[in-house]
Amino acid sequence: MPGMNLTREEARTRAELITVHSYDVELDLTGSDTVFSSRTTVRFSAAPGASSFIDAVMPTVRSVNLNGTELDTAQVADGVRIALPSLAAENTVVIDADALYMNTGEGLHRFVDPVDQEVYLYSQFEVPDSRRMFAVFEQPDLKASFTFTVTAPEHWDVISNSATPAPVPAHAGAKTWSFAPTERISSYITALVAGPYQCVRSELTSSDGRIIPLGVFARASLMEHLDAENIFTLTRQGFEFFEEQFGTPYPFTKYDQLFVPEFNAGAMENAGAVTFLESYVFRSRPTDAMVERRAITILHELAHMWFGDLVTMRWWNDLWLNESFAEFMAALAAAQNTQFTSSWTTFNIMEKNWAYRQDQLPSTHPIKAEINDLEDVLVNFDGITYAKGASVLRQLVAWVGQEQFMAGVRSYFDKHAWKNTELPDLIRELEAASGRDLGPWSEAWLETAGVNTLRAAIETDDAGTITSFVINQSAIAAYPTIRPHRLAVGFYDLNEAGALVRVHREELDVAGTTTEVPALVGRQRPALVLVNDDDLAYAKIRLDELSLATATKHLKDFEQSLPRTLVWGATWDAVRDAEAPARAYIDVVLGNIGHESDSSVVMVLLRQLNTALDFYVDRSVAAEASASAADALWELARSAAAGSDSQLQFTRAFAQRAGSPAQLDAVEALLSGDLVLQGLSVDTDLRWDLLTSLAAGSRASVETIEQELARDNTANGSLAAHTARAAVPTAEAKAAAWEGILGGELSNLEQRAAITGFNRVHDLELISGYVPAYFEAARTVWETKSHEIAQQVIVGLYPAVQTNQATLDATDEFISSLGEDSRALRRLVIEARDGVVRALAAQGADV
Template sequence: MPGENLTRDEARTRKSLIQTHTYAVALDLTQGPDVFRSTTTVRFSAEAGSSTFIDALTARVHSITLNGSQISTSAADGTRIALDGLLDENELIVDVDMRYTNTGEGLHRFVDPVDGEVYLYSQFEVPDSRRVFAVFEQPDLKATFQFTVTAPSAWQVVSNSPTPQAVPLSDTVARWEFTPTATISSYITAIIAGPYESVSSELTSSDGRTIPLGVFARKSLFEHLDAEYIFEKTRQGFAFYEDKFGRAYPFEKYDQLFVPEFNAGAMENAGAVTFLESYVFRSKVTDAIRERRVVTILHELAHMWFGDLVTMKWWNDLWLNESFAEWASTIATAQATEWTEAWTTFQAMEKSWAYKQDQLPSTHPVVATINDLEDVQVNFDGITYAKGGSVLKQLVAWVGEEAFFAGVSAYFAKHEYSNTELKDLLSELEVTSGRDLSDWSQKWLETAGVNTLYPDVTVDSEGTISAFAIRQTAPADYPTLRPHRLALGFYNLDNGRLVRTDRFELDIDGESTPVTELVGRTRPDLILINDDDLAYAKIRLDEASLRVAMKHLSTIENPLARALVWGSAWDATRDAETAPSDYVDLVLGNIAAETESTTLRTTLSQLVLAAQQYVARDRQTSTLARVADELWGLAQQAEPGSDAQFQFVKFFAAAASAPAHLDTIAALREGDTKLNGLEIDTDLEWELLVALAAGDRASVADIDAALERDSTASGQQFAAQARASRPSSADKSAAWSLIIDDDSLPNTLVAYTALGFRRAQHAAVLTDFVDRYFNVLVDIWNTRSYKIAEHVAVGLYPSSLANAHLRDATTAWLSTHSEPAALRRLVVENLAGVERALAAQERDAR
């Protein structure tokens, strides 16, 4: 029987044979630290006489009963249970032991190092509810789910339905019997259990119902939880979505739980959303992170309608969930909260992610080809989220915001509690907008690649525009030229600042679109294609505008326009069209005045990458030293206590390499050097220690001493990163062995150790790991869970080398490994990063 990798064809066949109705799942969480008892009763209809299978990743099978008859436990192979001789209506009871995980998949078990308390949470997307109960694991087999949980009586137990009063079974054990859920897909069911602390509130829905609200965190982290702010953003999101969607919140309550060792940002479990604990701020964070948390809160809330109420039939329409939530959360953040520059953040962060992903060899249409579960596992990417969200922004500009929301409202009304495909949404938008979207859909959603837009401007001797056109190109492998709704901005210097003096909105299509209304106008100082960022396309500045931008970027008043220029400069650098050294000059000459935290964070990350890997190899050391010098200077000049000061210090630590830099970091950490307004709190102290460890200025004993002072889960993660960041070959080998030779390391410690492993002040120390990486890769993929295998495939790839040796070794491996396809895709993406770095180095050396 096939293994864990369910194919689309198998899912279609199973859907044609059966329809699920109800699940009753009883979980006993008192069986010890390794396994729990899971008893599932599922009722479903079927084609009489047919055979199929149910998914269950079991540790031990106690019994299987189909329609009152025991069937042999040999029908279970550890991943699936064969079901033969089905009736019109069926009842299946599966009584098994399941394993806890420490990988963030299935039912994750965490022991708090502070107090020894045990915390559990489920993570089921994509195919991991089968790690907790027997289930027909595909999104179009919806049902109701009724959970009964036996657990320590001191715990809280949360699921999709409101938490019932616990029934004591003994002095220390109790049972929680939840009411059935609405009809939903299995991957958005949830169980969260442990001695969580919580705060409760409520709101009134648009249909008059009282919706209970809860915010949860571990005991040892609870003091840092700003629950009232989270409730405030939640209420703002509820009001915005219920108004715009024309549909009241579809579930009974709304809990938000911050859980340990979480792999993603959050998960949209119906009525029981889980978030990573980094969103509980125990130390100062950048404004970029604070804003990102708001966007994430609103992203998951949008999923309650788009994804949970209405769900895609198969994972090729995953974008219907993620792209919509990405777009909706950004417009909600901009219009309903204090973070009014959310679209600037979207341009700086999501758009840059999308453009990067869309230029990889692994790029794919927004509506991707998903043949099996391994395909979808690697498809949570910049296309599915960021490009899809960008394309939806373009669609809103194309059909109009009012028509778009009207179509979405009709879509929810028609398809609630069911499954859909792309055509179902587009048909509603065609009705409300009056536009035929078939050609638009084909070009935007069913083809891959990103276009580049150029201004072709001719000016006479008087400075008057005599001809103007927007030229569009496409990469050779993905030659689609698309229609764009966009704006052109004219910017002129006024008292030392670049101010927009004219804006023109228009449709363009094809290779060249003349803009005749600009003829006869005086040429401005800067011409900005795609002003206001309506379109999804890379943009270039004409030569005159580029010269002005290099000198005056920091004076552009509009933060979104600044982000567009920053993005254009970075795209040209990544594409090896302009010298990385020029990009370094541009950033260092203009970044001090940047006001938007995410733009600042993104640009500084790109600055450090350019210095470390993109500039000519013989200039990398000196360039990185210059970057660190100037970042420290900017930190000293920044407003005391500001976000900019904080970020300049953090990126100074990331770029530090010279002895003088390490002296400064050591002095900062010890308090011998101070910056007015800067507190060296717990997390910043760790970041400084990681920098010292990477520079061979902090020993393992120093790291252990820091961990003793901060013996939390976060402290363990930072300590793992610091140890792996130490520069010797022995230190790198120790980090490698922790991950490769021991499969018991939890997911977060694998990720932090890999992060430290890749940090190498002298990248040559990683040379010996190139062959070691490729020698273990397939075995790790075949023997570890997906998330751990992904951490290894990406996290232990020695990308810091960025040299021909790594390129050639990667190419050689790919030439002999056509499978597994999902692993090959990750390696292809690794190679693309190296090849881009080599092209940039060659351009910089000219």
């Protein structure tokens, strides 16, 4: 039998043979710390006489009973799959097994809270990990009803997709929770969360008059920090917006939102039981950007209750439909029905930047990707699947109109509720509602890869009147598709108050390599012309020479955040593409970021500043540029408004870059309290930021880190300590971090924290010797670790900071050694290699 992978052909064949009716899953969580009992009864129809298999990633399968006959487990079970021979028309299989608790954030994850030593469990099944908790036909198009019966310690709470029932006594110290059957759903959105979680409860009234119970859950040690009312407010706003737009009442009976420890992603759309990472419970002052990110995530997961959970993709090649739709709808709901009215600015600086970056990698792919097996989909949770797809949906809405788009979506839900679909099912409904033929649009946007670039070519007479206005569209040779765009051109001039304001907007369709815009001929040429104003289109933009000069001088003077952010993006693109020097970009950032009002924009600009300094600046002046930037960030922190979001962000950014004796003195003084910035609270998380800065700068020992951990003996404190220890700039500390990361003893987030610290160095020579060790270990890591753990290592420890030809040569040698069965590993390394190639080109442009 094959291993952990599952091919699309295998899934298609199995779906043709089998229709699943129901699962009864009985779990006992009261025994071992490492394994739990899992007994699954599955009822299903099949083609008589056919043979198939059920998935069960379990170390021990005690018995398999198929239609009353005991099968030989040694013959039918291999620890990943269980063979089911000679099926009848109607079948019942009962599988009794032991399953493993995980510490990787996959399957049923087990965590012990260092504060109270209590055990907390949660499931994470997307893509193929429900098979780690119970025997299951693990593919999205074999939907069924699931009934969970769970025996657990009596003081726990147990949460699943159905409403939590009153437990009944089991054996001593334990109770049993028997949940009602779920609706007909896919296995990857089933859920189990168990432990002494605490809860704040509320309710809302659905559009069809039902009372929907709401719950917000967290560990006991985090409850004092949980701002449940804010979460309930956003949830109500999301319900109101989505039920109106979709014309379909909320499809499930309750809606719980659970903040769980050591979660790998932002959240997961389990039906009626959404799980979130605990970073969204703010134990220290969060940036406004983090608060907005949590709001977008809450809305994203809620949108999934309809798109993904009620109607589900048939196979993972339509994963983009789930994720892009939820991403677009979250931004739309935030902009139109919450306090986050500038969400499209955030969408541009975060999602679109992610999409543009991903779409220019050698591994770029069409939005509608070809997913041949599970390995393909596991590396396809990327900027194209989420952000490019959402950007293209926004373009489609601009083209056909929001009401027409939503009318098509409403019809789609009406026809396909509780079923599985493919892209053409949605396209048909959108065509019917809009009256447009979407075939050419779908082909150009969904079935081709790459991003276009748009430029305005403007001619004027001596009086400054426009005599010709043309939008030129280009594409690179490898991905030459020229696409249609619905976009706006904005004219901006300085008003009497010195603000850069829009004085004219022209919306039009762009197609082909050149598009003339006669409506703009005869107008006075403004100070700045912005192609793709309002950010309707998915395309990189370049400013003409006069507009670039205006933007460079007056970037801070834009009256609105979105056009300013579009200019920020164009400026950054030019640096990444080695068309403009990195140091000029750094000067623009440091000269203007103090005036930036949008927290998410500040956050991303600071990330891009670090990337420019660490990768794109000419290496002969990199140390000087970094020191100068750190001084500028410190001055920005000191001059920022007391208690402002920018003050907090600039302080953190300064601490990350501080390296000179004077800079480290300032960090030390902030941490000790000898230096106080008015309005800045040096709270728990900021203390760790400052201490890690000192550790990386040889100003804090491992003993000092342990003292801080004793002060903050929490899960978050433990993760911060892993980062700080690994950041200590000694050969011994780096070796210990390396061994810990590869040794397999760390949990998923502990490993991630250690990788972050390992890469935190002021002197790159300290870790340059690990380049050969990385390539020696990479294949073994990939073959022996779970996907999440392996991907963290492959991406996180890749020697990206060693931007030289030797790194490229070692990478190429490794890639050439990989066989066809290592497609996912090959992709990750090729993507990492591209970062070095891009860095070398940018460094050349900075000389």
